[in-house]
Amino acid sequence: MSQNTSAAVMQQRHEPHDSLEDFPTPPWATRALCERLVALGADTSTCREPAANRGHMVRPLREVFGHVDAADIFDYGAGFPVADYLFGPRPSLVAWTITNPPFRLAEQFIERALDSSEDGVAMIVRSAFLEGVRRHERLFSKTPPSHVLQFSERVVMHKGKLSPKGSTATAYSWLVWDFAAISNRSGTQFEWVAPCRKRLERAEDYA
Secondary structure, eight states, X not given: OOOOOOHHHHTOOOOOTTOOOOOOOOHHHHHHHHHHHHHTTOOOSEEEETTOTTSTTXXXXXXXXXXXXXXXXXXXXXXXXXXXXXXXSOOOOEEEEEEOOOGGGHHXXXXXXXXXXXXXXXXXXXXXXXXXXXXXXXXXXXXXXXXXXXXXXXXXXXXXXXXXXXXXXXXXXXXXXXXXXXXXXXXXXEEEEXXXXXXXXXXXXXX
């Protein structure tokens, strides 16, 4: 029997329940977010990356933020502290929390980040994360993001490695909770991230 390669099927990413969901984020995708945060006038003093993996998101964050507190629940050999973000001690306050959360724990990561960030939270998620009646009831109806930043070009994430090659049927978005915008009750703003990979990608990102 041939594989069903329809977009609806191929956008599903099945992982074991106890999987680390090791899908490193291309640095250019984080730089795209940072550009938007700077445009919003975000406080770039401190940031936390609680699922730092091998540091592919940490490095572009450090290009913008004065201090980036990075850790992960697993030691990937990048030198970051090993810490359980969800069930360890309550994190200290930082200006922003920015990460690529494990998909199955994304809601819990968002709740933890909202509780330990002073200015905002940003999470890169599969765009399908916006769907779901229960998720709407638990999260989006109560704490909607200030911005949904939908990538207009595909962000390719390979399991267990970072590579400039490859393709994907999975669409990704940044969900941003900018507390200043939320306090102004401006509602959720949907924006497209214009094509920017060529401009923001650097050869040393894949060294």
